[in-house]
Amino acid sequence: MSPLVRVRDLVVAFGGRPAVRGVSFDVERGQVVALVGESGSGKSVTARSLLGLCGRGAVVEADELAFDGLDLRSLGERQWRGLRGRRVGLVAQDALGSLDPLRRVGAEVAEPLREHRIVDRVRPEVLRLLADAGVPEPEVRERQWSHQLSGGLRQRALIATALAARPELLIADEPTTALDATVQKQVLGLLRAKAAAGTALLLISHDLAVVADLADYVHVMKDGAVVEHGVPADVLTNPRHPYTRALLNAVPTAERRGRGLSGTIPALDQPDRRVPGRELITVTDVVKRYRVRGRPPITAAAGVSFTVRAGETLGIVGESGSGKSTVGRMLLGLVAPDSGAVEFDGVPWSARAGAERRAARRRIQMIYQDPLASFDPRYTGRQIVTEANPDPERVAELLRLVGLAESQVDRPARELSGGQRQRLAIARALAADPAVIVCDEPVSALDVSIQAQVLDVLVDAQRRLGVAYVFISHDLGVVHHIADRVLVMRDGAVVESGSATAVLAEPRHQYTKDLVAAVPGTVLRQAQSVLKPG
C-alpha cells in the first residue's frame, strides 16, 4: 500500500525566495513523523503545504505532493476545503492565539463538525471530543472562552478541534512549547494515544528531545532542506550532520553542566573557577497574598526564605502559578511582601526610599521572557544600552560580550530576532554593573539552539564579571544546567531546596520527583549516556 503522505522534492518560495528547497518525506498510516529545526528552517511551511495553506504569495512546486493517492498540486479551492479538517487536521502553533478569543470553546470544536457534516447532533459530539482530548468537565469548558482556560486545557481543546472531523493525518505544530513539563507530558501522551489508534501524526518542533520520545521517524531541517533523517535512536546516537550534532549539544541537561551548549564560546569549556562570595540577598519568611474580587485569595508566597550569594546562580523552578515570578519581583522591591523581609545588601527594601532606593535598584537588574516589551522598539541596541551606561567604550565592550555583531547594534530593536533581543536585554542589564540579575523565564520563548546561545552568554558573563543570577524557569533541564542551587516552589511555598545536582538528580519531595519525571528527552538522555562526551 502506498504511504498516506508522499512528498518528493517540495519547493515553496515566497516572492522568488525559497523557504523550502527540495524536501522529500513519507508518512505512513499510524506513523509519527517529526520535522525538527529552528524557526525559519521551513518546517511549518512544509507541513502546511499538505493543507494548501502556505500563506499569501507562496509558490508551491513538487515532483510529487500526494495525500492518499490524491495529487495535491492540482487541487482547486473547493477540493482543498474538503481535505482541510476532514482528512488533514492542524493543531496550529500557539494555542492561545489559535482559538478564536471571541468564540466559546464549544463553538470552535463544533465548527469542523458542522462544516463537514460529520454528525447529526453536534453538541453531544463536542462534549465527547473534549472529554476524549482529556478536558475535564466538558459541559463547563464548552461554555467558556479560551482566555478562561489554562495553557494545557487550551492545547487540549485545540487538539479536539483538529480531531473533530476524524482526520487521517494530524499535523501538530509545536504542540508543547510554553507548557509546564507535567502538562507537556500529558499532551504528548494524548498525541501518542491518537497515533496508536491509527491517526498518522506529523509533528513539528524545534526541540529534538521532545520529538525523539514520540516519533517513529525524524527529519532534521535547516534552511529549508532536510540535512539528516532516520529513526530517532540512530539520529540521536549517531548524528552524521554537524547541524544535528549542534542541535543535540544545545539541549541543556545535567550531563552538559559546566560546558558550553552552543559551541560559540570556547572559554566555557575551561574549568569553572567561581567561588560564591558574601550574602547579597536575604529573604526571610515572606508572605504575599493577592485578593481578586469574587475569588478565593491566591497565595503567591507562603513563608519563603532563602539567600543569594555574590557570583552564584540560584534557580527557582515551579509551574505556572507557583509564585516564582512574584518572589522575583519582591527581590527587586517591585512588590512589597505582606509580612517578612527582603534584604538587599543588608538593608530591607522597606527601609529604602527616594535616591537611596533608586541607587540600590541599579545594582539589581531584571531580564524578562519578552525583552521587546521592556525596550522602546525604535531605539537601536546601542541606544538602549547607552541609556543604562553612558560610557561608549563600556557599551561596545558589553555588546561584544553578549555576541551582538557591529551590524546588529545600530539597528532598531524591533528588527532583531528573539535571541538577539534577549542578548541585548542581557547587555543592558549588565551595563548598570549590577551585583544581581533576576532572570524571569529568559529563554522560554526561544528555540533550543537559540536558547543554548543565550544560556552560554549568561554563563560567560557571570564567569567574567562575577554577577549573581536568580534564574526563574519552569524548565528543569535549563535550571539543572545553569543553577548552582535550586528552590522548588509550589503554591507559594518552597517544597525543596539545595544544590542543583542534589535536588534534581535525587529529588526527595514527591512534587519534585513528578517534575523531574515529566522532563522530556528520555530517549535523548539514553543516547547521551551512550555517547562519549565532546
Next chain:
Amino acid sequence: MTSLAIKSEPRRVSPAAVRVLRVVAVRLLGAVGVLVGAATATFFLIQAMPGSTTDVLLARTQASPAVRAQVIAEYRLDDSLFTQFFAYLGKLATGDFGTSFVLRRPVWDAIGTQLPRTLELVAATLVLTVVASVVLAVIGAGRRRWARSLFSGVEGLIVAVPPFWLGLVLLGVFSFSLHWFPAIGSSDFSGLVLPAIALAAHPVAVVTRVLREGLLRTLDEPFVLAARARGISEVALRARHVLRHAALPVTSLLGWITGSLIGGAVIIEIVFSRQGVGRLLLSAVQNKDMPLVIGVVLLAATVFVVVNALVDAAAWLLDPRTREH
C-alpha cells in the same frame, strides 16, 4: 436548577449580579454628572453671548417700560446670575424645562414636535453607515495593494469634502437635474435618502477605514489559520471570525459618531430645508433662547450618554474578555 439554588441559599445574590448593579449605579451617577455639566456650561456660555436676554425677549414687541418690568419680574432677570442659575437648575431637577422665550411654548413641546424628524435622519444615517462600511471594508480588505491605496485615497477625499457642499452637489445632481429625489422638505422615505447620504459620507469613510484595517489585522491572527485548516470558506471565515474582531474598535467609534451626528444634522437640515431639532437649535442660539438651547443640549447629552451605554453593552456582548472585571 436555578430556582433550586435560590431556594437553598435565600439571601445570596450572585456576585455577577452585584457587579452588574454596581456598574449600572456608577453609570447612572456619571450620566447625571454629564447632564448637570452640560446644562451649567450652556447656561454660562449663553450669558457670555452679546446682548441682554431682556432685549431678546422684547425684540419683537414695542414694549413699554411697564411691560419690560413685568417681563423682568416674570423671568427673574434682575436676580444675580447665580440665583438665576440655581433657580433654573432646581426647575430642571423637577423635570420642568421651562418655556421658550421666543416660541412662547413649553420647551418639551417645541423639541417633541421636531425630534422624530431628526431621529429619523440620525437612524437612517447610522444604518447606512454600518451597512455601507461593512460592505466596502470586506470588498476592500481582500484586494491587492494598489486597490487598497485607491480605497484609502477615496476615503481621504471624502473626509476632506464639507458635508454641506456634498449636500448641495447631491441636490443639484439627483434632485434638480435627474429629478430622482424630492428637493425640498418631503416627509416620506425618498426625502430621507439624500440627506442621509450627505450626513453619512464622513462616518462611512472613517468607519470603513477602521473596519478594513481591523479585517486585515485580524486576517494575520493565528486563529485564522486554524479556522481555515478546518475547511471553512472564506465567506464563513469573515462572517464567523474576522468581522467580529474588526468590529470591536468600531463600536466605540460609532458612539462618538452618533454624538456628532446630532450636531451634523444642523447643517444638513438647513441645506435640505428639513424640519428638525438641528434647525430648532440654530434659531434658538441666534435668539439667545436660553431654555430652548439648554433643552436641546440636554437632549443631545442624553442621547450621547445612552449611546455610549449601548456601545459598552455591545463591547460586552462582542468580547467576552471584557466581562472579567
